[in-house]
Amino acid sequence: MKFAFIIHPLKARDITRKHPLFGVLPDSALEWLLTKKSVSIASEVKGIQTPDGRKTEGIFIGLPLTPKMFTETRPLEWVYDRILECCEIAEREGCKIIGLGAFTSVVGDGGITVAQRAKIAVTTGNSYTVATAIEGTLKACELVGIIPEESNLAVVGATGSIGKTCAKVLAKEFRSTTLIGRNLERTEELAQDLPHAIATTAIDSLKEADVIITVTSSDAPLIEPRHLKPGAVICDVARPRDVSTRVSKERPDVLVIEGGVIKVPGEVDFGINFGFPAKTAYACMSETMMLALEDRPENFTLGKDVSVAQVEETLQMAKRNGFELAGFRSFEKAVDQVAIERVKKARQSLVAL
Numbered sequence: 590m591k592f593a594f595i596i597h598p599l600k601a602r603d604i605t606r607k608h609p610l611f612g613v614l615p616d617s618a619l620e621w622l623l624t625k626k627s628v629s630i631a632s633e634v635k636g637i638q639t640p641d642g643r644k645t646e647g648i649f650i651g652l653p654l655t656p657k658m659f660t661e662t663r664p665l666e667w668v669y670d671r672i673l674e675c676c677e678i679a680e681r682e683g684c685k686i687i688g689l690g691a692f693t694s695v696v697g698d699g700g701i702t703v704a705q706r707a708k709i710a711v712t713t714g715n716s717y718t719v720a721t722a723i724e725g726t727l728k729a730c731e732l733v734g735i736i737p738e739e740s741n742l743a744v745v746g747a748t749g750s751i752g753k754t755c756a757k758v759l760a761k762e763f764r765s766t767t768l769i770g771r772n773l774e775r776t777e778e779l780a781q782d783l784p785h786a787i788a789t790t791a792i793d794s795l796k797e798a799d800v801i802i803t804v805t806s807s808d809a810p811l812i813e814p815r816h817l818k819p820g821a822v823i824c825d826v827a828r829p830r831d832v833s834t835r836v837s838k839e840r841p842d843v844l845v846i847e848g849g850v851i852k853v854p855g856e857v858d859f860g861i862n863f864g865f866p867a868k869t870a871y872a873c874m875s876e877t878m879m880l881a882l883e884d885r886p887e888n889f890t891l892g893k894d895v896s897v898a899q900v901e902e903t904l905q906m907a908k909r910n911g912f913e914l915a916g917f918r919s920f921e922k923a924v925d926q927v928a929i930e931r932v933k934k935a936r937q938s939l940v941a942l
Contacts, residue, residue, distance in 0.1 A: 590686070717873065801822070876889070
């Protein structure tokens with residue numbers, strides 16, 4: 590079964606990679622230019638093959654909108670129409686399912702309206718994104734010497750579909766959990782359902798967290814060097830990132846990992862460079878691929894809630910189809926043992942105090 594997946598620029602200035610002469614223009618002009626660009630096929634994806642020989646192929650469809658255009662400058666119905674253009678291209682190309690990448694999975698009602706209007710199946714990929722964020726976070730804790738039951742967890746964007754489920758699964762593993770959200774009432778409602786959890790809107794509360802999962806829909810970084818405890822682990826699932834690039838330069842004593850970087854089985858060729866090593870992809874992309882490999886043209890992960898059952902199901906799908914966590918990446922680079930040891934040492938120094 591063939592699949593499609595929607596990709597889009599994370600900032601207006603990304604257009605200058607293909608058109609360097611546009612670099613002299615302000616962002617507002619670049620955004621205007623993006624509105625004039627057509628939805629189109631960005632690349633063909635080939636070579637995906639499971640260990641038992643099942644194959645799939647697909648296409649990446651480029652949607653020329655930035656996060657700001659999705660959420661601030663364009664009417665929702667206009668955005669839905671552009672996403673549906675992608676669905677129509679996918680259908681014409683013989684695809685049976687389409688994955689909503691980055692902000693296409695966030696805008697509006699999380700894919701429900703798109704699925705109702707599209708003629709092919711739709712998934713956001715958020716179930717496998719949650720699964721790998723949890724798996725990666727716990728593995729990183731193990732590597733740097735964090736013992737969850739003795740440590741404090743924080744979830745930024747806790748009332749979103751990914752953040753909420755991460756909190757539900759992980760809260761029982763940690764001594765305490767701080768839930769950070771923009772809407773205090775909704776965040777408090779979630780806190781009441783979790784053990785040893787408190788709710789807040791204050792990002793400064795991260796200073797007490799040993800482990801952080803952050804997954805907001807902000808179009809600008811939220812977490813700066815001053816917010817972080819020495820020896821902390823931060824799993825940044827958001828795109829664009831929630832963690833400022835300043836953290837990588839000023840805080841070598843913390844470990845920032847990108848959530849959901851997956852090794853894809855086979856001799857896969859994505860036909861496009863999105864900043865990952867060869868044969869690796871985002872977890873949301875991988876969920877779409879796995880559904881195609883299992884010949885399941887069905888709406889899978891939609892809406893603002895991801896159930897624990899869906900998370901567990903994607904882990905089983907990954908195991909059957911040969912998808913696995915591909916180590917750790919941080920700010921476009923692989924995390925090496927030197928970085929892990931540095932954070933581990935900072936952690937040990939903190940405990941000694």
